[in-house]
Amino acid sequence: MLNKKLWYLLIVLSLFAFLLAACNEEGGSDPGDEEEPAETEDPAEEEEPAEEEEPAEETSDEPVEGGELIGAMDTAPAGVFNPIFYSEAYEANILDFTHESLVGQNDNLEFIPELAHDWELNEDQTELTLYLEEGVTWHDGEEFTAEDVVFTYESIASPGYVEAGGIRTAFVTPLEGYAEFNAGETDTFAGVTAEDEYTVTFHFAEPNVNPLYYASYSIIPQHVFEGVAIGDMPTHAATLEPGEVIGTGPFAFTDMVEREQYVLTRHDDYWQGKPYLERITWQINDQSVISSLLENGEIDFVADPSGVPAADYEMVSGYDNVEIIEQTDFGYQLMGFKMNYRTTEDVESGTINPNNWVENPNVADQQVRQAIAYAIDRPGLVEGLLYGRGSVINAPIAQQFWAYTEDVPQYEHNQDTANQMLDDAGYVDADGDGWRDMPNGDEWVLDLAFPTGNQIRERSAPVIEENLEEVGINVNLMQPKEMTAYTEDIMTSDDEQEIDLYLIGWSLGSGDPDPSGLWSIEAAYNMSRWNNPESDELISQALQAPEAFDQEYRTEVYGEWQNLFATDLPAVLLYAQNKIYAFNERLNGVDPLPYAFANNPHLWWVSDAQ
Incomplete structure (x- = not known):
């Protein structure tokens, strides 16, 4: 097993090499480093009169109509463009405009x-x-x-x-x-x-x-x-096809090349006034090349859900043609424990019935889940992968809400504590193969699933694997899947599938700190299938009038709930990554909300519109 510090060094070096390779793939070298070679003049040829120079493009300091933008996403939308049925942030990038x-x-x-x-x-x-x-x-x-x-x-x-x-x-x-x-x-x-x-x-x-x-x-x-x-x-x-998806928003979804680009066209009769821009196109690009595309002007902005990679912050902030906005993420990344499985019959019928759930013995012990939390070096993830542009959090409510508290178990990285807790729970190496076994002597292997697309999350997976292996836990790092297939696996996993741990990120709703949409027992997004009646009771109490008309009362109840979550631990909250939005200086009118980049896009305009 690699030494931890060596591992982080390798990550940084591999990231640097990856970025260099990406630049070469895009055209041989950084276009800022080379000029076209001058043609050699033939002294015998008569000198032709110099061509008139093209007039420079005019730019405006006032909003002007026309022009288009290209935004970048690192993962293609799953393809459901109906507000009542969509399921992920990449689809939301279309719906936010429509x-x-x-x-x-x-x-x-x-x-x-x-x-x-x-x-x-x-x-x-x-x-x-x-x-x-x-x-x-x-x-x-x-x-x-x-x-x-x-x-x-x-x-x-x-x-x-x-x-x-x-x-x-x-x-x-x-x-x-x-x-x-x-x-x-x-x-x-x-x-x-x-x-x-x-x-x-x-x-x-x-x-x-x-x-x-x-x-x-x-x-x-x-x-x-x-x-x-x-x-x-x-x-x-009308859910799937451009031209058929109908909204009232400032832009209509009019065209797509699936998994490559998604075109939004101005709604001329928009009720708040005709948008300035003619068109916004979402382009799907590998995260490793997005920053260089920004510099070259091949894309105009990168925003939700991933933004600019933290590793690229210093580089991108130095681009003369790019502006950066950094703010605390309205959400978090987590490693969930698959505590229960739905039955195959319930999955096939679309039923979420906790009475039928099958317990996962691999992560059923609360003490084991807590030990795993101690084993994961979350500050190391923030420093090594986020370059410090994020924070470790311990409670699953957005930090911007009045209800958020850090007065919960912290699980500071401590391998000695993790080892002792696992020993006390009976998870010891019974057969001498170097890995801990279950208390009954059965082999104990935890299958860790993760998706492609978000490179920070992808790189988190092997670090977590190493952290857990350092305390004797045998981890099987599963083959990553594209996000659409991955979320379907996690949402529909039954008692015949082998998933114990999973990585996911949540962008939280901004309307209220109520966590029921993710963590109540029968919530579809309760991917851990956490079945804790005390949790549901506290969630209900926090919304129960007349007491809940008092925000202090709600704060107290949500404090109890966050403490319960952090103790029972259906998931380890890994970090809240800072959102780093970047956009070309030609784009004007950008005014992000605390939870989203796209705010009043009908007022966006470009200074070089023709």
């Missing part, structure tokens, strides 16, 4: 008007009435109305939505009549009603502490999907 919500958020995470220009709450916060903008059109010219809002929420609440792959039920479960409608006991969903064409009311079953959060989900067009069975929506053309 679809909109009734309300948005500002820099302080306060809710602000979007498709709804005003709203009012009744006294006990069981009814939220929103007044919609008039004259808003979908990309196909149809008018946006309250019926589209009702249809969107009815679809998410519908029987068969989860079975079809839907994972957004958190937005409808608090609404009146959800259980009855979802069970098929009634044909009418009472939770969201249209008062007239431009007024919609959300009805909550109980007083709600953050009603605007539930009204903040992106809206889909009724006229496009009406009559389509919920089970058929994920494969409908």
Whole structure:
């Protein structure tokens, strides 16, 4: 086994070599280092008159119409461009430009008007009435109305939505009549009603502490999907195909070369005013070459979800034509423990039923999970792979939220503690092969899965493998898969698959610190299949009125929940990587939110537009 310091040195050297190779692949050498050789003059030839120089392109200090941008992603979207069915951040990069919500958020995470220009709450916060903008059109010219809002929420609440792959039920479960409608006991969903064409009311079953959060989900067009069975929506053309995907946003999804580029074209009749840019194209590039493409001007920006690699920060910040924005990530990277598996039957039927789950004996012992946390050198990951541009975190709530706390178990890197805890739990080398065995003497091998695309995460996997092997844990580093196939494996893994540990990153919702979408027992994104009733009880308490109207009360409850999470440990939180956004100086109007780069893209403009 390699010495740890040597390992990190090798990583840095290999990264440097990788970047040099990438530059050579793109054209032989760094284009900034060479000029075209001058042609040799023939003295016998008559000198031709010099050609007139092309006039320099004019640039503007004021917004001008026209031009286009190219953005880079290191991983292709899975291909589901429907807000109620998409599942990953690469698809969100398209939807952020094409679809909109009734309300948005500002820099302080306060809710602000979007498709709804005003709203009012009744006294006990069981009814939220929103007044919609008039004259808003979908990309196909149809008018946006309250019926589209009702249809969107009815679809998410519908029987068969989860079975079809839907994972957004958190937005409808608090609404009146959800259980009855979802069970098929009634044909009418009472939770969201249209008062007239431009007024919609959300009805909550109980007083709600953050009603605007539930009204903040992106809206889909009724006229496009009406009559389509919920089970058929994920494969409908309006979910998958450019030109068929319809939103109200400033840009329409008009063309793609799958897994290569995705084209967004200006929506001329956009309700907030015609966007300045004509077109934005997302281009899929290997992460190793993105920085050089920025320097060359072949791409204009790199943003969510990966941004500029931390290793490239100093280099990119030195580019004369590039501006950089660095901010704390609104999320985290983790190594999850696959604590339970769904049965094959439940996977095939799309059912998430904790009563049927099969426990994974390899990581069932809480003390073992804690020992593994002590064994992983998380500060080393931050320093060695992130170059210090990130932080170790221990609680699964975004650091920007008032609810986040570090008053939880810390699991500072300590191999002696890890070894002692494993010994105490009975995980010792019983057969003398150098690896720990299970207490009953069976071989103990942990299968660690990870995806391709994010190079920092890819490089984290062998470091974690080495850390665990240093305390005698035999780790099988599985063959990495492309993100789409990988997430499907983790989400649908059953008791016949061999996955014990998995790497994933979460970009968290900005509307509320409520962690139920990722960590409640029946949440689809609860990839660990963590089955802890005390966790669900605390999550429920933090939303229970009237006590939860007091933010101090919610802070206290979420503190208890974070402590429970860090103790029971369904996952080791590895780090929060700083988001490093970079864009060409020709792009103007960039004003990132704490959780996203794309903010008011209809106001983006380029200074060299023709």
